[in-house]
Amino acid sequence: KAGVTQTPRYLIKTRGQQVTLSCSPISGHRSVSWYQQTPGQGLQFLFEYFSETQRNKGNFPGRFSGRQFSNSRSEMNVSTLELGDSALYLCASSSNDGLYTDTQYFGPGTRLTVL
Amino acid sequence: KNQVEQSPQSLIILEGKNCTLQCNYTVSPFSNLRWYKQDTGRGPVSLTIMTFSENTKSNGRYTATLDADTKQSSLHITASQLSDSASYICVVGFQKLVFGTGTRLLVSP
Numbered sequence: 128k129a130g131v132t133q134t135p136r137y138l139i140k141t142r143g144q145q146v147t148l149s150c151s152p153i154s155g156h157r158s159v160s161w162y163q164q165t166p167g168q169g170l171q172f173l174f175e176y177f178s179e180t181q182r183n184k185g186n187f188p189g190r191f192s193g194r195q196f197s198n199s200r201s202e203m204n205v206s207t208l209e210l211g212d213s214a215l216y217l218c219a220s221s222s223n224d225g226l227y228t229d230t231q232y233f234g235p236g237t238r239l240t241v242l
Numbered sequence: 243k244n245q246v247e248q249s250p251q252s253l254i255i256l257e258g259k260n261c262t263l264q265c266n267y268t269v270s271p272f273s274n275l276r277w278y279k280q281d282t283g284r285g286p287v288s289l290t291i292m293t294f295s296e297n298t299k300s301n302g303r304y305t306a307t308l309d310a311d312t313k314q315s316s317l318h319i320t321a322s323q324l325s326d327s328a329s330y331i332c333v334v335g336f337q338k339l340v341f342g343t344g345t346r347l348l349v350s351p
Contacts, residue, residue: 131285162341170286170331170341183338217285231276233285 129154131220131234139240145206148237152199152220158182159201160231161193164215173216176201205239213241244269246334246342254348259322263345265315265332273336277306277317280329280344289317289330322349 132151140146152159160183161173172185176195195201199220205212215238219231246267255261267275274293278286290299290306292315298307303320319326329344 160339169343170333172338172340185338219285230288230291233287235283235285 131218131232133216133218133234133237135237136235137238137240139242140208141242142208142210144208145204146208146239148203148205148216148218148239150201150203150218150220150234152201152218153232156220156222156232157199158221158229159195159199160219160221161201161203162217162219163187164217164236165213170217173203208241210241213239215239244335244340246332246340248330248332248342248345250345251343252346252348254350255322257322257324257349257351261319261322261347263317263319263330263332263347265317265334265342267313267315267332267334267340267342269334269340271336272310272313272334274334275306275308275315276333276339277304277315278331278333280331282328286331319347324349324351 134149158177160175162170164170174193175183179195190206193203215236217233217236219233221229221231249264276291277289279289280286289301289304292299292308294310305318308315327349329346331344332342333339
């Protein structure tokens with residue numbers, strides 16, 4: 128099976144712009160989670176989608192949003208970019224039919240730089 | 243406040259030696275505790291997942307222990323290899339996972 132893929136791998140934006148990141152989960156996985164990783168804060172949970180519905184949400188402002196499509200692919204959008212949004216954005220998928228003990232498989236991440 | 247603290251922050255060991263990484267947590271509710279390995283520039287890879295009823299789990303040379311009473315976990319690496327050089331992240335939670343900031347391990351030849 129192909130692993131989790133994320134596009135683009137690298138992105139440079141300027142403050143005030145918006146950005147959309149894409150994640151394709153492992154075939155058959157219905158849960159997709161998004162995380163932000165920075166040197167200072169480490170990994171932080173953004174949100175999780177399961178069968179096109181947002182099931183859980185972390186403590187991020189409303190500028191961060193996401194969605195999941197019927198084929199389980201997910202997109203994450205950040206509007207009005209700030210310098211502090213520069214980070215590695217990771218997507219993870221799992222089969223996770225409600226047990227929350229399934230292994231999560233991470234993609235390689237999208238490195239976002241905001242200038 | 244839900245927190246996961248890991249120690250040490252960084253560690254250097256000689257190839258072939260054993261080491262133990264620590265994780266203390268105050269996360270509630272608790273469902274499971276995970277250890278991940280993250281190589282530089284790559285996404286984390288799951289090593290072990292333990293529920294509150296499990297107190298040890300192994301994955302090859304990696305052995306994780308969990309004491310749910312004291313809210314402590316450890317990851318023991320046996321006979322380290324150069325490829326073990328990475329960050330090791332402890333993750334705790336139920337629906338929302340809380341991540342530790344990781345221990346950076348360098349295995350030196």
